[in-house]
Amino acid sequence: MPRTTTRHAAPAPAPAPSPSKHATQDGKPRVISDMGEFTDSVYDLVKTVPAGHVTTYGDVAEALGSKAVARHVGWALGKCWDADVPWWRVINSAGCVSFRASDIVSKKSKSKKPSSKKRKRDDDKDEVETVSQQETLLAAEGVTFETQGNMQKRRVRDFDDLRYQFPDVEFDEQL
16 A cells, blocks of 8 residues: 655744733843832832732733832832832732731730630630730721631732732833
């Protein structure tokens, strides 16, 4: 039986990469050329987040041109002393406040069970709830928190509804 050969068309050339917010027109990653200028850009953008809304470090970074610099946004806000910059409106992508021990402003004690005068047991101990300055400032703007499951961190209630979406922001080639 004669053997038939099937001709296959040559594979189509790969499409040219489309420019993204994470790269310059030539496809190279964006570079933070001046940290002071970057910090000022972060502060200016965070000032546009309305009271009662939140955004994430990644959202701010993406609006500045590269989601890859989300950690840098956190660093810039961590050293923010400008009272006009509402740094407390920027939270992590899980919808929780990422606070440090130095940010704790109060500890609330809520009893799990009534204490026994006869004998203290581990399961009779009070549960301590920590509250950060960031949570306090957000609560003052009407943002509420909810505890999910066994998580110690509280998530912003209605996070998706309160999450601020930045309008398209024009930016230079370098951050």
